[in-house]
Amino acid sequence: MKKTLTLSLILPLFLGNISAQIIDYLGTNTVRIYKGDATTPVFEFTGVDSIVFAEEKTEKYEVPVISEAEVSSILAGNTTMNLNDFVDTYMTEKGNWLSAERPYPARATYDGKYYVYSIDTIPIDGKPIFLRARIADIIESSIKDSNTVEHTQDCILQQIVNGKQQTIHAPIVLPDSLNLIGQEILIRMNGLAVGRNMDQVVLCVPRHRTISDFDTKREEKWGWRPGVIKPKAWNNKLWFIGQPDASKIMYEPITISSYQDVLSVEHRRLDGSLVEINGIHFTGQYFGFDLENCTDGDPTIDANARYFAPTTNGVHYPQSRIFTDGTDISQSSCYEWSSLALVQLPAAEFTGTIRGILSFAYDNPRYEPTNTNWSIMIRSVSALDLHNAQGEAWIPIIYDSKK
Secondary structure, three states: OOOEEEHHHHHHHHHOOOOEEEEOOOOOOEEEEEEOOOOOOOEEEEOOOEEEOOOOOOOOOOOOEEOHHHHHHHOOOOOEEOHHHHHHHHOOOOOOOOOOOOOOOHHHEOOOOOEOOEEEEOOOOOOOOEEEEEEEEEEEOOOOOOOOOEEEEEEEEEEEEOOEEEEEEEEEEEEOOOOOOOOEEEEEOOOOEEEEEOOEEEEEEEEEEOOOOOOOOHHHHOEEEEEOEOHHHHOOOEEEEOOOOHHHOOOEEOOHHHOOOOOOOOHHHHOOOEEEEEEEEEOOEEEOOOEEEOEOOOOOOOOOEOEOOOOOOOOOOOEEEEEEOOOOEEEEEEOOOOOOOOEEOOOOOOEEEEEEEEEEOOOOOOOOOOHHHEEEEOOOHHHEEEEOOOOOEOOOOEOOOOO
C-alpha cells in the first residue's frame, strides 16, 4: 500500500505555530521536517510515496496607515538604515542559510566564491532594524489567479539619499486593489532576510523550490533561494506612511554605454534603479544565438513575433526586444501577462524615451555574464514616449486575433 503524507495536517500536530522548513523529500522517499532555522530535523518520515500539500488559504493582512508622528513613536530609540548600508551590513556573498541540509540550487555558484542565489537571515530578536522606502515600481512577477485577490508582486523599493537613488527588490503578496505606486513604507526587518535571486538583491524569506514550482531544468533550479514575503510574515513589520505620492519617485537619466559593460558585482548596485534613456528606437530584433529579426507571426503561438512579449509556450520567462540610441544597443524586458505584452513593437521611425527598471538577471555562473544580461524592464505603454520625424506620437497597436 502506498503511503501518502499530508503535510498540512502533520505539521501543526508536531510544530504548533512554529514555522517549519521541509526539505529532502524528492527522489529519496524521505521527508525531513525542521523547526525554523534548525539544521537537525525534528521529525523524519521514510517510505513515503507521495506528499499532499493542502491548498493554502489566501491570507489577508490589513497594512496600518500611519502618520509622521506615529512613525516617530515607532522609531523611538531606534534609527532607520539607508538601503545600501543595510545591504552592506547584512548581506554576505555566501549567506548564512547555506548548509549540507539546506543546499542552494546547483546554479547558485560555479567556483564557490561567487553566488547568484544567497540568503542571509536577519535576527528576529535584539535591536529593531528599520527601513523606510517608497514603492517606486511593481513588476507583476506571477500570473494572476482569478480565484484570489492577491498574487506575487516584485516591488522596487527606492530611497533618495543625498540626491541619489538606492533601490532593492521586495517580492511580496499584497491585495491587488491597492494603488501602491508611490506609497512610502516602514519595515521592521527582524525575522526577514536579505539575499540574491538571479544575482538581484532582494528583501525576502527563505523558500525551498522544487519540481512543483519549476518543471524544466529540474534539479538545476531546485533548492533554497529567496522567497516571497507573504502576508503573515508582515505581521507587526509593515506600515504605510500616509498616502501614495508618485511625484516623489526618481527616474535617473542614463545612457546605454553607462551600464552595458558593468559586469562585475558592481551590477548589484545598479540593478533595480529607475532610469530613463533618451533618443532610442526599437529595431524589430531580439537576442537569439545572435541578433535575430522578429517574425510577422501570431504572438499567441510564435515566441519571436514582433510584439513586446508574445507567448513563451508555458515557460514564462520575460521576453526581450532590442532598442538602440544610434550608437549602442540594449533590450527591453516584459512578461507575457503584462498589459504591454501583445502590443506591436514601434516602427524604427518612432524615437524618444524609454522609462523603466534597469535589470541585470544572471542565474547561471557557469557562463560569463555579458551585456545581454542587462535590460530595461517595462510594464505599460506609459513607459514609452515616442514620436516620428513629423512629430506624430506612436500609437500602440494591440494584437487582434480576429484580423
